[in-house]
Amino acid sequence: MVNVRRERFREETKVEAKRIALEQLAEQGIAGISVNAIAKRMGVTGPALYRYFKGRDDLLNDLVRDAWHDLADAVEAAVSASEGADPPDRVRAFAAGFRSWAIAQPHRYLLLLGTPLPGYQAPEDTIMAAHRTMSAFLAVLPTGALAAGAPPAGAQSTGALATGEPPREDATAGLDAQLVAWAGSRGEGTVPPAVLLAGLRGFTRLHGVLSLEVAGQFGPMGIDPALLYRAEVESLILGDSDVRGSTSVSGPG
Amino acid sequence: MVNVRRERFREETKVEAKRIALEQLAEQGIAGISVNAIAKRMGVTGPALYRYFKGRDDLLNDLVRDAWHDLADAVEAAVSASEGADPPDRVRAFAAGFRSWAIAQPHRYLLLLGTPLPGYQAPEDTIMAAHRTMSAFLAVLPTGALAAGAPPAGAQSTGALATGEPPREDATAGLDAQLVAWAGSRGEGTVPPAVLLAGLRGFTRLHGVLSLEVAGQFGPMGIDPALLYRAEVESLILGDSDVRGSTSVSGPG
DNA sequence: TCACTGTTGTTAGAAGTTCTAACACAAGTT
């Protein structure tokens, strides 16, 4: 079985090609990813790379897949490292991990959550990887408190997580049903809809700041996105939560 | 002076070219905008269009400029139409106008606020147009209530806008200073930092939902982004505002 | 050792892109 040797070389070649592709992505954006240029940088002629990737879209598929998994690994690591901490601190840990990953490689964040490619449809397994990121978030939201009405241990240290609330009034029924269906379709049926909603809304808020930051929209405004991000994170944690209320941060820097 | 006749024809040609470019943008994304293809659709050879646009980037510049102005027109119209209404309803009017514009032409929204082009830097006047959109938002936030501590007329009808709050604790100093500097640099020095912060945070939250919606991220999840958007809008208005609290909507549909 | 098979590389080429250069023509001005 020499196939395994060959397979290894083949894998290494693909890894190197993807590494160079990421450099191109960072320098010139998605449109700047050129198979020929990658080949040239590898000291090989253009068509040779087509032995490894069916085409440019196939290469992009791999990049997207890798990025989703990488992001999920990052936030899962952050969440794991915060095991045993207060729920507020665990939310902070997730948010910090999420942001760190994003700003460390803005182009990859935008590859996942920015402008979608024309006719590109993410394959099934990348969608699962995306779910992993959301699951890591849901994991640090205090489900117990919600279900039982009792705050989880330590929740009172910095401020109660705003998930213990009286029943919501109306109109949420549709959304709740959708959330339950969504969670059910991925084997997470035990999470109550209120937590799913908290996770989804929290995610969109973090993304709102992050996506503008990685797109460089705050640069010309002279505003530090880190402060804005922290304000949003704290508003997820504290019950205060209007858009202009306390942006004070008593948590770790 | 026949120059005016020529100038008119020239302008019409540019308008038509941009119209076709928007079609291409919608169909194939930014990368799909091809000067040659535009020319072909206009019944003209490729290089002819280079009399009108120095290059593809020049054409894109025009598209971005137009889009910013168009968006500003839309939200300003929505805000104007709500004149005299409750502040909460005016916020709803802005949010609805913002979303309508975005989902009616997702590609243009992404052109402005999605993944930025490689080396593209928006010219000065487009930045001014972007400010117009934010100004329309700030205009419906109840500045008076904040400054005086008294709710503006009608604010109590649906729920107080969450801008009347005790002084914030700490750490906001840096952000406040940046906000003031930002507002000052564009002749809006009279708006208090708390309102600026409310506007900025509100904008990022709306954008958080909208950007994911126009990118089609909610599609595979089976979740209706309109409901999520309304939830965020109402949380801007009501003081409740944690991420999982009331998503009930008492405002107009 | 020899031939066979599969993988990987090469060059050649088609079809497309952006963009420049040189030329042709029409309209308005002097």
Add this chain to the structure above:
DNA sequence: AACTTGTGTTAGAACTTCTAACAACAGTGA
């Protein structure tokens, strides 16, 4: 009528993606 200006054309350079045909190599079986 001659001249200037704006606009269109074709030709071509330098890219791109991607296919096709061919060459060279590895490891396997006889």
